[in-house]
Amino acid sequence: MSEMIMIYASMTGNTEEMANAIAEGIRESGKDLEINDIFDNPSASELEKYDGILLGSYTWGEGALPDEFLDFYEEMDKLDLSGKKAVVFGSGDTVYEDFAGAVDILIAKLQERGAEVVLNGLKVDTSPSPEDIEQCKQFGSEFVNHLNQQENCQISK
């Protein structure tokens, strides 16, 4: 079974490009990854089965989560994510006052449910540039490093 799960929402493909680059960084670092598009209606309870959680979303409205993420977000209220490590990413547009606010909303929810958010949220302005793509890959491999640290601690106990 994969050790990590990623759930993402992308309407026009920008966050999806980030998701693919992050997944590449993770796989290059030797970890397996389960990826779900929010449009496939994944259950939030899936998150409890994995050690590492990645959530990604573009931002809608005025700094809001898109509608297709709302059921999942509400379902997260039932979860106990203590002991899990997590990260959040998403594309937004800096013309909006609340740039990529969905990333902050998801970070707050993960922390409320007990997960440890181990990296700052990764926010990209609209379509990822080649530099952004590199940063996404790096983000994936840094997350793997965090998970490996946890495993090493458990082995040495």
Ligand SMILES: Cc1cc2nc3c(=O)[nH]c(=O)nc-3n(C[C@H](O)[C@H](O)[C@H](O)COP(=O)(O)O)c2cc1C
């Ligand atoms: C109606 C509407 C509202 C938006 N509101 C915000 C916002 O509040 N903050 C923000 O950073 N981006 C906002 N955006 C911009 C999108 O998040 C941005 O275009 C993003 O790159 C889309 O990502 P996607 O290609 O993954 O769907 C909005 C876009 C639309 C169409």
